[in-house]
Amino acid sequence: MTDAAKTMAGPAPIKGSNSSVMEVWGHKAEAFLLPFGALLAGLAAFSVFLLFVGKSPVEFYSLVYKAGFGTAFSWNNTLSRTAPLLLAALCVAIPARLGLVVIGGEGAIVLGGVAAGAFGMFLPGLPGFMGIVGMFLCGALTGALWIGAVGAMRFKRGVNETISSLLMAYIAIALMNHLVEGPFRDPASLNKPSTAPLGETYRIGNIPGLDVHWGLAIGIIACIAMWVLIERTTWGFAARIVGGNIRAAQVQGLPVGLLMVGFCASAGAFAGIAGMMEVAAVHGTANGSLASGYGYAGILIAFLARHNMIAIIPVGILLAGFEASSGLIQRRMDLPDATILVLQGFVFVAILLSETLTGRFKLFQPHIGDRS
Numbered sequence: 001m002t003d004a005a006k007t008m009a010g011p012a013p014i015k016g017s018n019s020s021v022m023e024v025w026g027h028k029a030e031a032f033l034l035p036f037g038a039l040l041a042g043l044a045a046f047s048v049f050l051l052f053v054g055k056s057p058v059e060f061y062s063l064v065y066k067a068g069f070g071t072a073f074s075w076n077n078t079l080s081r082t083a084p085l086l087l088a089a090l091c092v093a094i095p096a097r098l099g100l101v102v103i104g105g106e107g108a109i110v111l112g113g114v115a116a117g118a119f120g121m122f123l124p125g126l127p128g129f130m131g132i133v134g135m136f137l138c139g140a141l142t143g144a145l146w147i148g149a150v151g152a153m154r155f156k157r158g159v160n161e162t163i164s165s166l167l168m169a170y171i172a173i174a175l176m177n178h179l180v181e182g183p184f185r186d187p188a189s190l191n192k193p194s195t196a197p198l199g200e201t202y203r204i205g206n207i208p209g210l211d212v213h214w215g216l217a218i219g220i221i222a223c224i225a226m227w228v229l230i231e232r233t234t235w236g237f238a239a240r241i242v243g244g245n246i247r248a249a250q251v252q253g254l255p256v257g258l259l260m261v262g263f264c265a266s267a268g269a270f271a272g273i274a275g276m277m278e279v280a281a282v283h284g285t286a287n288g289s290l291a292s293g294y295g296y297a298g299i300l301i302a303f304l305a306r307h308n309m310i311a312i313i314p315v316g317i318l319l320a321g322f323e324a325s326s327g328l329i330q331r332r333m334d335l336p337d338a339t340i341l342v343l344q345g346f347v348f349v350a351i352l353l354s355e356t357l358t359g360r361f362k363l364f365q366p367h368i369g370d371r372s
Contacts, residue, residue, distance in 0.1 A: 030358065035304050038354035042347030049346070055333055067328040068321025076211040080282075081320040083212075084109070086219030087274035088298025089316055090226060091147065093307040094267040095161070097230055098260060099243040102150055104165025105271040106295025107172030108143035112272025113279045114176050115142040117195040117286025118184055120202045120279075128201030135202065135276050143272020144265040146172065151264030155257045161264075173291050180287055194287030204281040213281035215274070220313055222270055227309035239263055271295065293341070297323065300344050303351045319344070 047057035068078050091105035116135035126134060150168065153159040186196040206213050230236035239259050242249040249256050274294065279286050301319050305311035326340040 031306055031308070034354045034357060035306055035351060038350040039304060039347055041354075042343075042350035045350065046343050046346040049342070055335065059333060060329065063329050063332055064322060064325040067325035074321075074324065077324045078317065078321045079210065079212040079216050081323050082316050083215030083219045083277060083281075084274040084294040085297055085301055085316045085320050085323075086223055086312060087215075087270040087277075088294045089301035089305065089312045090222060090298075090309070091143075091267040091271040091295070092299050092302035093305065093309060093312060094226060094230075094270075095147075095151070095260075095264050096302065096307040097236075097243050098239050098263055099246065100151070100154065100260065100264065101162045102147060102165045102264060102267065103162055103299050104147065104150065104167075104169035104172075104295070105267075105298050106291065106293070107165070107169035108146045108268045108271035109275040109278070109295050110176040110290040111146055111172045111275065112139035112143040113275030113290040114179055114184070114195075114286045115139055115272070116276035116279045117198070118179075120198045121184065121186075121196045128199075131199075131202045132204065132280065135280055136273065139272040139276030139279075140269040141272070143268040143270070143275070145268070147268025147271065148261050148265030150268075151260040151262075154264075155260045169295065176286075176290060177288065184286070186285070189285075189287070192287055194283075194285040197285050198280060202280060203284060204277065213277065215277035215281055218273065218277070219316075222273075223309045223312050226266075230309065235259075271298075297344065300348045300351070303348065 043061075047060075050057045050060055066074065068074055088105045088109060091108060092102060095102040115138040119135050119138045120131060123131065123134065146168065147165065150161050150165045153164055154161045180195060181193040184195045185193050188196075204213050204215070207217060210216075230239065238249070238254050241252070241254060242256055242259050246256060275290055278290055278292075278294075283289055297319055301312055301315050304319075305315045322340050322343060326337055329335055329339055330337050
């Protein structure tokens with residue numbers, strides 16, 4: 001086995017097959033329990049905050065459950081919000097497997113939505129299916145170019161991807177505002193500048209039996225497909241080597257630049273698709289509502305899922321339920337609409353703190369002193 005492969009293989013096996021199995025399960029338990037404990041800690045800290053402002057935590061969480069998961073209507077509302085969150089989380093999780101912290105998915109979402117809206121506006125004569133495919137490709141390509149540029153700058157010039165992706169997100173939002181209020185603006189959109197409404201043939205419908213658009217299915221399939229790519233292919237193995245030890249990857253002759261740019265581009269493509277889905281399935285037009293914070297919520301989902309593509313699915317549903325409850329909380333508890341953002345902030349800080357505890361509990365490291 002090469003040095004790079006040994007690096008990615010993780011700790012050396014413990015003497016005895018039983019001990020080795022225990023260690024594997026110990027790592028898996030740690031990967032689940034630490035984020036779960038951080039989630040509970042964040043919720044507990046937010047409960048203290050609610051008490052401080054004179055509100056009942058019990059009422060708050062009961063309303064979250066009622067609005068997010070309590071009824072069939074609540075589930076439809078939650079699942080509708082899940083679709084963009086899954087794709088936005090992939091925009092963070094995919095580069096993270098190469099050791100990159102990309103947090104600018106919001107920019108790819110808004111530009112992907114604008115590109116899709118512009119395509120539907122300037123090419124209205126295409127058949128419905130071709131028009132939807134065209135918008136899909138426009139959104140994906142725009143997002144891929146935007147976040148792919150982040151990976152290129154990181155590899156070519158050493159520009160910190162966290163800072164560059166965040167700053168580029170603000171540029172993207174400003175560019176989106178300029179386009180929908182200027183060159184792409186529909187003259188009929190008076191109170192809320194936007195592109196021309198899409199024709200009905202370009203709108204994406206709902207999944208049969210659910211009041212949820214097809215973006216949810218695309219998000220779930222994308223998570224599963226990326227898990228297979230990362231965990232079961234040579235390209236994914238190469239990406240994990242780069243994430244574990246970039247120098248070892250370079251020594252082994254792996255195409256580090258291609259991997260960085262390619263995986264960042266694929267991450268941006270998913271975010272661009274999320275923007276396209278918001279236009280074609282939700283709003284029917286590209287407007288300021290594209291900058292709704294899905295890209296930033298995706299950061300929390302990815303970190304809470306420990307960048308595991310499969311774990312992103314249940315975590316995304318949970319966070320979507322939180323998002324779906326914001327309106328009811330505002331009406332019933334007289335709290336600001338941004339209260340859910342404050343909750344997400346508490347959870348995110350708890351997640352970051354929990355990362356410092358990785359590998360510190362002997363419970364998850366059985367027979368750690370018996371390594372050869």
